[in-house]
Amino acid sequence: MSETNSRQLKNSVTFLRVLIGWHFLYEGVTKLFNPDWTSMGYLASAKGPFNWLFSAMANDSIIGVIDVLNWLALIIIGMTLILGIYERLGASIAIVLLAMYYLAHPPFPGIEQINVEGTYWFVNKNLIELAACIVLLRFPTGSHFGLPYIMNKKSKSE
Amino acid sequence: MKWTRREVLKGLGGIPILGSLWWAGSASAITKKKERTEILEQLNIEPSLPAEVPEVTGEPVRVGIIGFGIRGEQLCRSLGFATKEWRAEMEEEMKENPQNKALEVFDQQDKLNVVITGVCDAFDYRANRAINSFSTDKIKVKRYTTHQEMIRSGDVEAVVIATPDHWHAPMAIDALENNIHVYVEKPMTHTIEETYRLKEAARNSKAVMTVGHQHRQTQSFKTAQDIISKGVLGHVSLITTSTNRNDDNGAWNYEIHPDANENTIDWDLFLGSAPKIPFNKNHFFRWRKWWAYGSGLSGDLLSHDYDRLNCVLNFGIPDSISASGGVYTHRDGRNVPDVLQVNMEFPKYSTGSSQVKGKEKGLTFIYSATLGNGFGRPTLLMGHDGTMELGNSLTIWPEGGSTKFAEMIENEKMNPGVPIYYYNPGANIPDAISSATSQYFADKGLLWTYLNGKRVDSTWLHMREWLSVLRNGGKVSCGIKEGFEEAMTAHMTGLSWKLGRRIDWDRDKEELVPIEGIDFDQALLESPDPESDHIKV
Numbered sequence: 001m002s003e004t005n006s007r008q009l010k011n012s013v014t015f016l017r018v019l020i021g022w023h024f025l026y027e028g029v030t031k032l033f034n035p036d037w038t039s040m041g042y043l044a045s046a047k048g049p050f051n052w053l054f055s056a057m058a059n060d061s062i063i064g065v066i067d068v069l070n071w072l073a074l075i076i077i078g079m080t081l082i083l084g085i086y087e088r089l090g091a092s093i094a095i096v097l098l099a100m101y102y103l104a105h106p107p108f109p110g111i112e113q114i115n116v117e118g119t120y121w122f123v124n125k126n127l128i129e130l131a132a133c134i135v136l137l138r139f140p141t142g143s144h145f146g147l148p149y150i151m152n153k154k155s156k157s158e
Numbered sequence: 159m160k161w162t163r164r165e166v167l168k169g170l171g172g173i174p175i176l177g178s179l180w181w182a183g184s185a186s187a188i189t190k191k192k193e194r195t196e197i198l199e200q201l202n203i204e205p206s207l208p209a210e211v212p213e214v215t216g217e218p219v220r221v222g223i224i225g226f227g228i229r230g231e232q233l234c235r236s237l238g239f240a241t242k243e244w245r246a247e248m249e250e251e252m253k254e255n256p257q258n259k260a261l262e263v264f265d266q267q268d269k270l271n272v273v274i275t276g277v278c279d280a281f282d283y284r285a286n287r288a289i290n291s292f293s294t295d296k297i298k299v300k301r302y303t304t305h306q307e308m309i310r311s312g313d314v315e316a317v318v319i320a321t322p323d324h325w326h327a328p329m330a331i332d333a334l335e336n337n338i339h340v341y342v343e344k345p346m347t348h349t350i351e352e353t354y355r356l357k358e359a360a361r362n363s364k365a366v367m368t369v370g371h372q373h374r375q376t377q378s379f380k381t382a383q384d385i386i387s388k389g390v391l392g393h394v395s396l397i398t399t400s401t402n403r404n405d406d407n408g409a410w411n412y413e414i415h416p417d418a419n420e421n422t423i424d425w426d427l428f429l430g431s432a433p434k435i436p437f438n439k440n441h442f443f444r445w446r447k448w449w450a451y452g453s454g455l456s457g458d459l460l461s462h463d464y465d466r467l468n469c470v471l472n473f474g475i476p477d478s479i480s481a482s483g484g485v486y487t488h489r490d491g492r493n494v495p496d497v498l499q500v501n502m503e504f505p506k507y508s509t510g511s512s513q514v515k516g517k518e519k520g521l522t523f524i525y526s527a528t529l530g531n532g533f534g535r536p537t538l539l540m541g542h543d544g545t546m547e548l549g550n551s552l553t554i555w556p557e558g559g560s561t562k563f564a565e566m567i568e569n570e571k572m573n574p575g576v577p578i579y580y581y582n583p584g585a586n587i588p589d590a591i592s593s594a595t596s597q598y599f600a601d602k603g604l605l606w607t608y609l610n611g612k613r614v615d616s617t618w619l620h621m622r623e624w625l626s627v628l629r630n631g632g633k634v635s636c637g638i639k640e641g642f643e644e645a646m647t648a649h650m651t652g653l654s655w656k657l658g659r660r661i662d663w664d665r666d667k668e669e670l671v672p673i674e675g676i677d678f679d680q681a682l683l684e685s686p687d688p689e690s691d692h693i694k695v
Binding site: 018021022025026028029030031032033034035036078079082083084144145146147149150153 | 165168169170171172173175176179180182183184186187188190191194
């Protein structure tokens with residue numbers, strides 16, 4: 001790969017990383033600051049092969065913990081991807097979270113889709129974002145744009 | 159170490175992005191919350207819980223069941239007694255649909271301190287079904303041939319009456335005169351004359367009477383009372399309610415039991431004061447279709463909708479009622495209408511006004527019913543300042559032309575298309591309902607309500623209240639005053655449809671405004687001949 005190509009790829013993946021981080025962080029912050037928000041409705045209305053698992057998560061006794069874990073995960077993912085630190089950890093959590101979102105309301109034929117703005121057949125935006133996070137996991141760019149860039153420079157100069 | 163601007167940007171560029179997002183996200187959520195709080199503060203609605211009733215302690219209340227048909231069995235389940243047959247049926251249904259919670263709710267229902275000691279039913283199979291399931295080692299449920307025997311037996315202190323309508327008042331009056339407590343199904347009477355007589359009997363009796371309008375226990379209705387009293391909706395000028403059903407069960411074509419015959423049914427007992435006709439299974443099982451025993455939509459279903467709103471608004475008997483309709487969807491020999499439109503007028507009633515004094519007064523309550531289409535039409539209370547949809551949940555929309563909310567609408571803090579209040583005590587409790595008819599009742603808040611987030615049968619609450627009052631004293635929420643208003647409204651509707659004219663109520667004299675040449679009770683009991691070309695069933 002030529003140096004120009006490699007730089008363009010780094011720039012593109014960095015751009016993708018920041019956008020995904022942006023998406024997660026904003027979702028997390030708005031949930032954190034909205035005391036009425038709960039994932040209960042989303043979980044309780046889950047469809048598809050794993051609905052038993054999501055319905056169980058919507059149980060009164062644990063829904064509070066589930067809600068905190070949800071916004072905490074969203075914020076951690078957002079921060080790591082935007083700042084470029086622990087970005088692989090962030091991308092991994094994002095993959096798990098998106099897989100759960102995908103499976104709670106899977107776009108499979110014969111399963112009713114609630115609150116979706118498009119028409120999907122197996123592939124939806126959650127799955128695409130999940131795939132993008134796999135790219136982020138495989139191709140870290142923190143040292144290109146992010147706090148590690150500074151740390152690298154510091155350690156080089158020392 | 160030297161830093162170029164480019165290097166700083168590459169290293170620390172993420173921080174301002176992070177800061178901006180944090181600020182934007184929190185500001186947006188906080189602004190939304192503030193706007194919501196502002197609206198809620200202005201509305202000042204307090205979701206209310208059903209009143210706690212003192213427990214029935216000591217010896218269990220000895221209850222006799224008069225009429226053990228479909229409703230009789232349901233009422234017994236609310237008392238804590240399910241038949242073996244029903245259990246088996248529910249277990250089957252649960253296998254097909256694990257979301258069906260009927261059996262689970264029944265098993266979790268707190269036990270009321272009652273014993274069933276007697277049953278009275280004209281059909282042997284039904285009486286035996288109760289005896290077989292409810293008898294215990296200690297108490298064998300006794301069958302009585304007539305209600306008089308049961309009431310005078312000394313073995314019951316309270317009776318539950320779930321018979322055809324024409325038997326309600328004679329049985330309730332007899333029980334009350336013997337100081338036996340009464341839970342009577344709606345409509346509480348079948349004629350005008352009986353309605354006055356039952357009122358007298360209830361007032362003179364030491365016993366407690368309640369009418370089976372269980373929705374008075376529904377949580378959303380109690381919250382609706384608070385909303386109305388705080389003037390959130392402003393002056394309500396129109397209420398629309400409806401019945402929409404399109405199935406055999408909903409049209410009262412119940413199953414005819416294979417064991418039914420002249421030997422297993424006491425036909426004369428069933429007929430009572432009704433015109434003497436030869437044995438007829440169709441009439442016995444599907445009595446709701448004939449004026450001789452029932453009252454069709456007006457007594458069966460309008461009575462629910464009327465009382466549902468009367469419990470929220472306490473408007474009493476309408477000043478006048480006009481009804482029209484016919485037998486349009488089930489021409490099977492019935493003589494009660496199956497499509498019915500009713501306008502009830504309350505020209506002096508007001509829920510309060512946000513405008514200049516005297517501008518607004520009066521309310522029309524429309525009940526619109528068909529047994530030929532099941533599309534759900536919600537119950538709407540339409541006020542100058544807001545619209546409320548009332549069922550088991552409750553939603554309020556602000557009105558575009560509202561005086562009260564004008565400023566908030568102007569400032570775009572409220573939008574007429576967006577609800578400003580939504581109350582659902584059972585939110586996120588997923589459940590499946592087995593039939594179209596039960597869905598109809600559930601949507602109206604007639605089947606169950608929620609207590610501390612747990613689903614409970616509203617009839618169980620209604621029974622619990624009655625039992626508590628008869629032992630501990632207090633007031634039932636649907637007593638003789640409410641029952642009188644409900645029955646009179648149902649009878650005025652029936653009369654209006656039958657006579658094809660407006661029926662007026664004189665509030666001061668507490669009687670129907672007479673119409674020359676018309677005997678109201680005779681008209682009410684008259685059986686109009688259904689058209690001869692009907693389909694035989």
